[in-house]
Amino acid sequence: MVAIRYETPRSVSEAVRLMAADPGARVLAGGTDLLVQFRTGVRQPSAFVDIKRIPELMSIAIDAHGLRLGAATPAAVIGEHAELRRLWPGLAESVRLIGSTQIQGRGSVGGNLCNASPAADTTCALIVNRAECVIAGPNGERTVPVEAFSIAPGRTVLQPGELLVAIRVPRPAARTSDAYLRLIPRTEMDIAVAGAAASVTLDAAGLCTTARVAIGAVAPTALRVPAAEQALVGSRLDEASLKRAADAASAAARPIDDKRGTTAYRRTVAGVLTRRAAAIAAARAREQGSHP
Amino acid sequence: MSKLHIETTINREPAEFLCEPHETVLSALRNGLGLTGTKEGCATGDCGACSILLDGRLVPACLVLAPEAQGRTITTIEGLSRGDALHPLQQKFLEHAALQCGICTPGFIVAAKALLDATPEPSEEETRYWLAGNLCRCTGYDKIVRAVLDAASEMKGSAA
Numbered sequence: 001m002v003a004i005r006y007e008t009p010r011s012v013s014e015a016v017r018l019m020a021a022d023p024g025a026r027v028l029a030g031g032t033d034l035l036v037q038f039r040t041g042v043r044q045p046s047a048f049v050d051i052k053r054i055p056e057l058m059s060i061a062i063d064a065h066g067l068r069l070g071a072a073t074p075a076a077v078i079g080e081h082a083e084l085r086r087l088w089p090g091l092a093e094s095v096r097l098i099g100s101t102q103i104q105g106r107g108s109v110g111g112n113l114c115n116a117s118p119a120a121d122t123t124c125a126l127i128v129n130r131a132e133c134v135i136a137g138p139n140g141e142r143t144v145p146v147e148a149f150s151i152a153p154g155r156t157v158l159q160p161g162e163l164l165v166a167i168r169v170p171r172p173a174a175r176t177s178d179a180y181l182r183l184i185p186r187t188e189m190d191i192a193v194a195g196a197a198a199s200v201t202l203d204a205a206g207l208c209t210t211a212r213v214a215i216g217a218v219a220p221t222a223l224r225v226p227a228a229e230q231a232l233v234g235s236r237l238d239e240a241s242l243k244r245a246a247d248a249a250s251a252a253a254r255p256i257d258d259k260r261g262t263t264a265y266r267r268t269v270a271g272v273l274t275r276r277a278a279a280i281a282a283a284r285a286r287e288q289g290s291h292p
Numbered sequence: 293m294s295k296l297h298i299e300t301t302i303n304r305e306p307a308e309f310l311c312e313p314h315e316t317v318l319s320a321l322r323n324g325l326g327l328t329g330t331k332e333g334c335a336t337g338d339c340g341a342c343s344i345l346l347d348g349r350l351v352p353a354c355l356v357l358a359p360e361a362q363g364r365t366i367t368t369i370e371g372l373s374r375g376d377a378l379h380p381l382q383q384k385f386l387e388h389a390a391l392q393c394g395i396c397t398p399g400f401i402v403a404a405k406a407l408l409d410a411t412p413e414p415s416e417e418e419t420r421y422w423l424a425g426n427l428c429r430c431t432g433y434d435k436i437v438r439a440v441l442d443a444a445s446e447m448k449g450s451a452a
Contacts, residue, residue, distance in 0.1 A: 006296065006313035006359045031355045036336045038314070048314065050360060076349060100425020101403065102343055105351040189424050 005047035011054060012136045012165055018049050020138045020161030025049050027163050029057075029072040030106035032099065033115040049163075057110075057165055060084060066171040068134075071110025071164045079104065088169065089284060090178030090197055090277070094125035097182060100189060110164045116150040117191075119217035123150070124197035125180040127224055128212035131169045137162035147214070150221045173210075176201040177284030179277040182216070183269050192217040193261040196249060196273035198281045200232060202289060208232050213245060213278065215270045217260075218253035225252045228274055237282040245278055246271035300361040302327070303371025311358035318342045318353035320361070321368060329369035329398045333427070340426030343399040343406075344368050350406035369398035372405060380443040380450075381405060388439040392430035400426045404440045413444055 007025075009015040019025055024046030026034055037043040051057050057070040062083050069078070078084060078095045085092040098107055098121050112122045113133065126146040133144045138161045146167070150156050158164065172178075178199040184190035195216035201209050211232035216222040227248035235241030250271035257263045295310040302325070309324040318335075321327045321344075333341030335354045342353040345367035346360075372379035381401045384390070391397045400423065407414055407422045414422065419440050420433070428436065 004312075004314045006357060008359075008362075028357070031357065032337055035316070035355045035357070039335060048357060050357070052360070074349070099337075100340065101350050101406070101422050102340055102352040102425045103337055103355075105346070105349045106337075106355055188421065 004045065007047055007049045008053045009049060009051065012056065012163075015049055015051055015054060015163055016136050016138060016161060018047070019163055022047055023160055027051055027114070029108045029111040029114075030074060030103075032103050032107040033111060051163065062087070062171075064171065067167075067169040069109060069167045069169070071113075071166055072108045073110075074105055075099075075107050075109070076101070076104040078109065087172060088125075088129055088178060090180040090199070090281065091122070091125040091129055091169070094121045094180040094197065097121045097180075097188070109167055113146065113149055113167070114156060114158070114164055116152070116154050116156050116221075118150075118153055118220055118222065119192040119195065120222070121180070121182060121192060121195060121216070123222040124195050124214040124216045125178060126167065126169070127214040127222060128178055128197045128199035129169045129172070130212070131167050133164055134166040134168055135162050136165045141165075143168070147222070147224050152220050172199075173201050175203070175285045175289045176210075177281050177288060179280035179284065181273045181277045181280070183273060191260065194218050194253075194255070194266045194269040194273060196270060196277045198232075198245075198274065198278040200237065200278060200281045200285055202237075202282070202285045204289070206236055206286065206289070208235050208237050208241075208282070211245075211278070213249060213274055215249050215253060215274060218255040218266050218270045223252055225249050225274070227252065228278075232278060237278060242275045242278055246275035249274035296359050298359055298362050300363065301365045303367060309358070313357070313359060315358040316354050317344070317346075317356040317358050317361055317366070320358035321353060321366075324358075327368055327370050330402075331395050331398055333395065333399075338425075338427075339396070339399075340403060340423075341396050341399040343402040343426065345402065345406060348406075348409070350403055367402070367405075369402055372401065379405070380446050381408070381440065384439040384443040384446070385436070388435045388442065390431060390435040390439040396426060396428045396430075400428070400436055404443070407440070408444055408447065412448060414441070416441060 026045035182192035182195035213228040231244035255266035333339035
């Protein structure tokens with residue numbers, strides 16, 4: 001057996017050099033997917049490139065422009081960040097839903113994106129918040145919207161030598177809020193049968209001026225649903241418009257049949273979750289309006 | 293192939309060990325250092341039996357590579373008692389008979405310690421959610437939850 005190396009780069013440029021020099025190297029963040037894949041023989045990396053000693057990959061920074069989330073920051077650290085929870089409650093919810101307390105101590109949002117599961121809980125919440133992936137590679141840095149980062153189950157736009165270093169989320173406008181909901185057959189510790197996130201912005205009169213909707217676990221990648229967004233914009237987010245958004249989400253879903261749920265069930269649930277997530281986001285945005 | 297030499301702190305004492313680059317901290321603890329209190333259950337991060345604290349953060353030792361321990365601080369179940377004096381959680385697990393076969397117990401106690409470090413007076417609901425990643429196939433969980441809540445109230449009393 002060929003020796004596997006363990007590397008601890010101290011900078012992004014050093015990590016890029018290590019990744020570019022060895023096509024078999026894999027980035028190690030929390031290890032909650034990679035080390036299980038290694039153990040079960042699904043992946044046999046030639047090197048683990050542990051990025052957790054690079055300070056900017058392990059930090060949360062919020063300023064007037066928004067959030068810069070280091071890609072390897074553990075979920076537990078994100079969940080404890082009061083300002084992040086206040087500004088992006090739906091995003092924080094999606095992070096806090098992942099796995100157990102123990103998994104939260106290791107798993108990261110960057111890892112959740114790079115693992116590229118269609119059911120990943122954070123993806124929908126990031127998409128509705130207009131999040132971007134900051135990618136470093138041999139040719140410098142580039143950014144990709146989260147909705148374009150995963151291209152198929154387990155596959156991303158990352159090229160050889162590239163790594164995800166941060167997720168950037170613009171600061172929400174006034175009277176804007178978000179929500180994420182998923183369906184699992186128990187109270188926690190499971191993988192989504194379907195998920196939906198919504199972000200809405202209201203004007204001073206309570207009309208919805210902007211909306212973003214994304215659904216997860218109902219297609220090979222998380223899907224943004226423009227038709228559902230159009231159903232919400234211009235409305236007061238009343239029952240009729242929420243119902244139209246739900247129908248649009250169900251129509252956009254193209255789920256598989258598997259042990260977690262049938263195609264028909266997932267299609268219905270994607271709509272129900274969309275309606276409820278939009279209603280929660282709306283209630284949160286209204287609450288902001290009443291406490292300027 | 294050459295092994296890596298790792299220097300770390302385990303249960304308040306400096307420690308060093310040799311490991312393979314792809315070995316887990318769980319393996320280094322049990323096989324390298326003889327600290328067999330931390331148990332291997334599933335080895336895939338699902339059962340909580342191998343719970344340890346890494347720089348004070350609750351993690352599954354099966355999903356941490358051994359070389360990651362370089363320069364870090366680890367707490368295992370062996371680090372909870374002070375000499376012959378059991379930690380209040382250990383004492384309450386005995387008093388409440390919160391274990392049967394015992395394989396899950398070290399993981400539960402380490403996870404419960406992390407809970408009480410963060411939240412000294414947890415509700416029953418908080419306790420149940422926090423410990424949801426620790427699986428027990430014997431007890432049905434009620435006695436474990438009661439032991440943790442009882443330990444919390446005793447620790448609060450002794451801290452006052």
